[in-house]
Amino acid sequence: MSTTTGKAAESAKVQAGPGTAKSPAAGPKGSRMRGKPRLGVQNMAGWLFSTPFLVLFLVFMAVPIIATLVMSFTDFGLRNVTHPLDANFIGFENYTKLFSDEKFLKSLFNTAYFVVIGVPLTIFLGLLVAVLLNNGIDRARTFFRVGFYAPVVTTIVAVAVVWRFVLDPSDGLVAGLFSEVGLTAPDFLGSETLAMPSMIAMAVWRNVGTVMVLFIAGLQAIPTEVREAARLDGAGVWQEFKGITVPLLRPTMLYATVITTIGYLNVFEEPFVMTQGGPSDSTLTVSLNMYREGFNFFHMGYASAMAYVLFVVIMGITVLQLRLLKDNTK
Amino acid sequence: MSATNAPGAVSTAPSKKPGNAERKDRARQPRSLKRIAVYVLLSLGLLIMSAPFLWMALSAFKTSSELTASPPVWIPTEWTLENFRDLLDKLDLPLYFMNSVIVAVLVTVSNLVFCSMLGYALAKLRFAGRNKIFGLVLGALMVPGNLMLLPLFVLMSKLQLIDSYAGLVLPFAAGAFGVFLMRQFMQSIPDELLEAARMDGAGEWYIFWRIVMPLVKPALATLSIFTFLGSWNNFVWPLIATNDPDKYTLPVALATFATDPNKAGGSNGMLMAGSFLIVLPVLVVFIALQRHFTQGIATAGMK
Numbered sequence: 001m002s003t004t005t006g007k008a009a010e011s012a013k014v015q016a017g018p019g020t021a022k023s024p025a026a027g028p029k030g031s032r033m034r035g036k037p038r039l040g041v042q043n044m045a046g047w048l049f050s051t052p053f054l055v056l057f058l059v060f061m062a063v064p065i066i067a068t069l070v071m072s073f074t075d076f077g078l079r080n081v082t083h084p085l086d087a088n089f090i091g092f093e094n095y096t097k098l099f100s101d102e103k104f105l106k107s108l109f110n111t112a113y114f115v116v117i118g119v120p121l122t123i124f125l126g127l128l129v130a131v132l133l134n135n136g137i138d139r140a141r142t143f144f145r146v147g148f149y150a151p152v153v154t155t156i157v158a159v160a161v162v163w164r165f166v167l168d169p170s171d172g173l174v175a176g177l178f179s180e181v182g183l184t185a186p187d188f189l190g191s192e193t194l195a196m197p198s199m200i201a202m203a204v205w206r207n208v209g210t211v212m213v214l215f216i217a218g219l220q221a222i223p224t225e226v227r228e229a230a231r232l233d234g235a236g237v238w239q240e241f242k243g244i245t246v247p248l249l250r251p252t253m254l255y256a257t258v259i260t261t262i263g264y265l266n267v268f269e270e271p272f273v274m275t276q277g278g279p280s281d282s283t284l285t286v287s288l289n290m291y292r293e294g295f296n297f298f299h300m301g302y303a304s305a306m307a308y309v310l311f312v313v314i315m316g317i318t319v320l321q322l323r324l325l326k327d328n329t330k
Numbered sequence: 331m332s333a334t335n336a337p338g339a340v341s342t343a344p345s346k347k348p349g350n351a352e353r354k355d356r357a358r359q360p361r362s363l364k365r366i367a368v369y370v371l372l373s374l375g376l377l378i379m380s381a382p383f384l385w386m387a388l389s390a391f392k393t394s395s396e397l398t399a400s401p402p403v404w405i406p407t408e409w410t411l412e413n414f415r416d417l418l419d420k421l422d423l424p425l426y427f428m429n430s431v432i433v434a435v436l437v438t439v440s441n442l443v444f445c446s447m448l449g450y451a452l453a454k455l456r457f458a459g460r461n462k463i464f465g466l467v468l469g470a471l472m473v474p475g476n477l478m479l480l481p482l483f484v485l486m487s488k489l490q491l492i493d494s495y496a497g498l499v500l501p502f503a504a505g506a507f508g509v510f511l512m513r514q515f516m517q518s519i520p521d522e523l524l525e526a527a528r529m530d531g532a533g534e535w536y537i538f539w540r541i542v543m544p545l546v547k548p549a550l551a552t553l554s555i556f557t558f559l560g561s562w563n564n565f566v567w568p569l570i571a572t573n574d575p576d577k578y579t580l581p582v583a584l585a586t587f588a589t590d591p592n593k594a595g596g597s598n599g600m601l602m603a604g605s606f607l608i609v610l611p612v613l614v615v616f617i618a619l620q621r622h623f624t625q626g627i628a629t630a631g632m633k
Contacts, residue, residue, distance in 0.1 A: 043457040045451070047457060052443075052447060057504065063485075067481035081487050132368050147379055157581040157608075161604070162385065162609075165389065171397060171400050173402070208379075276589060
């Protein structure tokens with residue numbers, strides 16, 4: 001498999017080659033005096049090249065982001081989907097209501113639970129696999145890498161459906177393993193205490209590959225000379241890992257932690273498909289809660305406030321992580 | 331690269347604390363043992379990673395009695411296509427498949443064009459506001475999609491684009507990730523090359539299409555794969571932006587089917603068949619193009 005893709009990549013490069021060599025030569029031959037007034041031209045061109053993106057960005061991102069903020073201070077409801085301007089300003093009412101809303105607090109707690117357990121597990125396992133692949137193995141490396149990365153690319157809805165079945169207490173895969181050793185499997189997704197850990201297990205399974213690839217890239221960027229120098233100085237395996245690998249991997253660690261955390265804070269599909277937030281809201285996450293309030297009950301003003309609380313939390317945690325992990329390097 | 335430096339081995343054999351003296355033997359004697367341990371660990375991990383896929387594939391071909399057997403049947407004794415047939419009777423999968431393909435193709439093409447254009451401007455053109463636009467792109471990378479869903483739904487309702495391809499495509503027509511990726515790649519093109527073309531009187535549009543784009547074909551391949559797949563797997567927005575089942579994409583159709591409280595039990599086989607049909611093409615494409623995937627992730631993560 002790897003040889004065929006290798007060839008494909010190669011031929012892509014080869015194709016790019018001649019195109020390059022030809023194009024400048026094939027370009028229209030103008031006078032050589034044209035170099036000077038280019039700055040104005042580039043200014044124009046720069047803006048023309050930026051316009052399509054900027055228009056799309058403005059209409060489908062910037063305006064909605066601001067609109068969410070505005071909506072969060074209103075009683076925006078179903079009626080206002082057709083008459084947005086009729087919504088009433090109610091100040092901070094949505095926000096104050098949020099923090100006495102037990103359902104919301106529970107969803108906040110559930111999301112925190114998911115992140116606090118899920119992120120370290122994902123990062124640790126991703127690093128472990130990357131290190132094993134990068135150092136302990138010279139055969140079948142691609143094979144393993146592909147295997148560990150495969151869950152990342154699959155459709156999360158389909159995968160969540162599969163996991164629901166895998167965890168089925170009577171006829172699922174895990175139930176089968178339990179009965180092989182003479183035990184009865186618990187009802188993972190039907191239990192208030194086990195539903196969330198099951199979901200975390202699935203998320204870790206799905207995201208380990210991303211983190212692994214990042215770490216492999218990070219490990220390969222460490223110059224071999226640095227390691228060799230350390231070894232000449234008498235550093236042992238563990239010292240080398242602690243003294244060289246970990247510090248030099250810090251930027252990768254930072255990036256991997258931040259993107260995993262952001263992803264997990266937004267967790268939605270897993271509970272939507274696997275448990276619909278149950279049992280008794282034990283897997284209701286902030287995103288799922290927001291979706292329900294917004295699109296099932298059409299409390300859109302209230303849901304907007306939720307979206308902003310989540311956004312502020314995400315920004316806060318990201319900034320904190322950037323600070324903490326950067327300071328450690330010094 | 332070599333198998334000698336061994337932080338990997340630390341985790342498998344932490345009892346070994348090699349001092350200076352033994353360092354030479356360490357390279358020789360326990361290496362094969364360590365290596366076996368590493369292979370065993372990785373194989374175990376790989377088994378866990380692939381188990382849900384195997385379970386899905388096997389279950390899709392089980393008969394209904396085998397599907398509900400407790401304890402479960404591992405491998406179907408008589409392979410059947412019943413689940414696929416039942417599923418196709420209940421769900422118009424070819425229609426959802428086409429919807430997913432149309433949306434993903436449109437999203438991919440528009441991303442390739444628009445993200446490359448801005449990527450080129452940011453990498454190679456000097457213009458007032460360039461840094462501000464780049465800051466905007468970086469900022470956009472960090473904003474969670476959830477923040478836009480509600481007004482986007484209102485906007486699309488107003489524009490009467492709910493249940494339309496345009497409604498599904500437009501919010502994803504140009505992503506910040508694509509701009510970032512293209513800019514990274516285009517920065518490595520030597521300025522002299524573009525300068526030479528400018529000297530010869532080539533316009534920026536010509537340079538962009540005829541010189542820059544052919545040079546960044548590998549990046550374009552990476553971006554197409556990621557964008558196509560992102561769209562193929564996208565769930566939240568298609569869920570919100572479609573009410574008419576005729577406009578459902580594959581994931582929305584499957585999820586609607588899977589979470590429908592009105593259907594009785596015994597449809598697990600159909601769900602496995604449906605998941606199999608959605609996941610299989612993605613896995614095949616991924617395995618065929620895996621190099622581009624891992625490179626793309628790595629490139630985006632490095633800087």
